[in-house]
Amino acid sequence: MDFTCSFSYSYNYRKTRRLFHHELSEKEQYCSDCHEKLKEIGSWPARKELVFIPAQLKRLDHIQHAYKCEHCSLNSETDKITKAPVPKAALAHSYGSSSIIAHTIYQKYELKVPAYRQENDWQKMGLPVQRQDLVNWQMKVTDYYFKPLYSLLKEILLTQAVLHADETSYRVLESSTQKTYYWTFLSGKQEKEPITLYHHDPHRSGQVATDFLGNYSGYLHCDMWQAYKQLPEATLVGCWAPVRRKFKEAVPPTTKEKSLSKQGVHYCNQMYTLERSWENLSSEERHQKRQEKLKPLFDEFFKWCRTNQPLVLPGSKLGKAIAYALNHEDTFKNVLLDGRLVLSNNLAERAIKTLVIGRKNWLFSQSFEGAQSSAIILSLIETAKRNNLDPEKYIEYLLDQLPNEENLTDKETLSAYLPWEKEVQEQCKSRIERRKAA
Numbered sequence: 001m002d003f004t005c006s007f008s009y010s011y012n013y014r015k016t017r018r019l020f021h022h023e024l025s026e027k028e029q030y031c032s033d034c035h036e037k038l039k040e041i042g043s044w045p046a047r048k049e050l051v052f053i054p055a056q057l058k059r060l061d062h063i064q065h066a067y068k069c070e071h072c073s074l075n076s077e078t079d080k081i082t083k084a085p086v087p088k089a090a091l092a093h094s095y096g097s098s099s100i101i102a103h104t105i106y107q108k109y110e111l112k113v114p115a116y117r118q119e120n121d122w123q124k125m126g127l128p129v130q131r132q133d134l135v136n137w138q139m140k141v142t143d144y145y146f147k148p149l150y151s152l153l154k155e156i157l158l159t160q161a162v163l164h165a166d167e168t169s170y171r172v173l174e175s176s177t178q179k180t181y182y183w184t185f186l187s188g189k190q191e192k193e194p195i196t197l198y199h200h201d202p203h204r205s206g207q208v209a210t211d212f213l214g215n216y217s218g219y220l221h222c223d224m225w226q227a228y229k230q231l232p233e234a235t236l237v238g239c240w241a242p243v244r245r246k247f248k249e250a251v252p253p254t255t256k257e258k259s260l261s262k263q264g265v266h267y268c269n270q271m272y273t274l275e276r277s278w279e280n281l282s283s284e285e286r287h288q289k290r291q292e293k294l295k296p297l298f299d300e301f302f303k304w305c306r307t308n309q310p311l312v313l314p315g316s317k318l319g320k321a322i323a324y325a326l327n328h329e330d331t332f333k334n335v336l337l338d339g340r341l342v343l344s345n346n347l348a349e350r351a352i353k354t355l356v357i358g359r360k361n362w363l364f365s366q367s368f369e370g371a372q373s374s375a376i377i378l379s380l381i382e383t384a385k386r387n388n389l390d391p392e393k394y395i396e397y398l399l400d401q402l403p404n405e406e407n408l409t410d411k412e413t414l415s416a417y418l419p420w421e422k423e424v425q426e427q428c429k430s431r432i433e434r435r436k437a438a
Helices: 070-074 098-109 115-124 131-157 206-213 226-230 241-249 260-277 283-311 317-327 329-337 346-362 368-386 391-404 411-415 422-428 431-437
Strands: 004-012 015-023 066-068 081-083 162-170 180-187 196-201 219-222 235-238
Touching (some): 098 131, 180 346, 196 368, 241 260, 283 317, 283 329, 317 329, 346 368, 368 391
Antiparallel strands (some): 004 015, 162 180
16 A cells, blocks of 8 residues: 655644654545445554654845935035944954854763764764864853953852852873862752852862962851861861761671661761751741751760760771861751751762863863863853853854953943843743743
């Protein structure tokens, strides 16, 4: 039997739906027994499927029109010509339009696809571009447009009451040392205008944290790396996750008895259980609950540590776990100071993990300029995601709009492009958020 079909289009929730009608041919519309003409009695959906449509490139030619004033020309030696304005491109005389550059950034920093693999993909679509072109595009738009916005975001971040921080190693080929470092500094969980920033530096010393945060006087969630202790004004809030992990690693693999290590893990589990039960409370209510229940549990835990410290070998895993907890007791207890604080530094660790996953594919940066460019781009992407934006749409929006602004050093001008602004939210909100709103 021959299969014939016709199709039509209909629209459902702003999506194109293509309908294929499978019908008998004119010749087949006769009964096989009596040879009488068949009558159609109905139709129904036999199956539904999604079809993948590969990306394509389109050429857009911008034609500028000019206008002449005939009246003025009659009374003047020169013609009076007026030209229609043409929006500026992100990069003049380049294949790198705002949409193409935004997609290369999305591929690298969200999908973790390095430039040499992108090069093959773009050439397959017909764009004669080399990997160095992709890198240069990203570095230039960062230098021209993204740096001023990054500086404004940093300024806003340092006014927020609760921050998180973490760092990880990275390799830059032009560096004289084997390792350089990426740092991340980001807003607390309850911040209404959340920001995530990355910073690249050759060093991991306290001077880096001091230079970036300056005289920041709020709360800073961090691990116990000594660099953070050099901050003159910040109140450090210790992360309890390493405490629990150290006790868990000290649990003997074979014993079924209730060991001291298991007791340490149990104390930590109790803390996290209490915190989960208060997750939906206001900051004030959470602070009150902590004073009533978490503070006595802290006191009991550290008393237990001091009691058992002489009973274990200092060099054992359990001995090191107890010593770690006692050495930073005051810092771990600082979570009791404010209901906006949290037990762990997971926000910063997840932010660093984004970079670590990318590092496995990119391997390294050629130059310090390239590494810092990556830090700025990642900052805009992660900040956009925390504000429920589609990061690719946001980058493209910035590359469409910022080249046409006269003064990118003006804070009022740049403030209109912050990811929580109403116009930005309307233009760049992610599809998931749009579905929720609908």
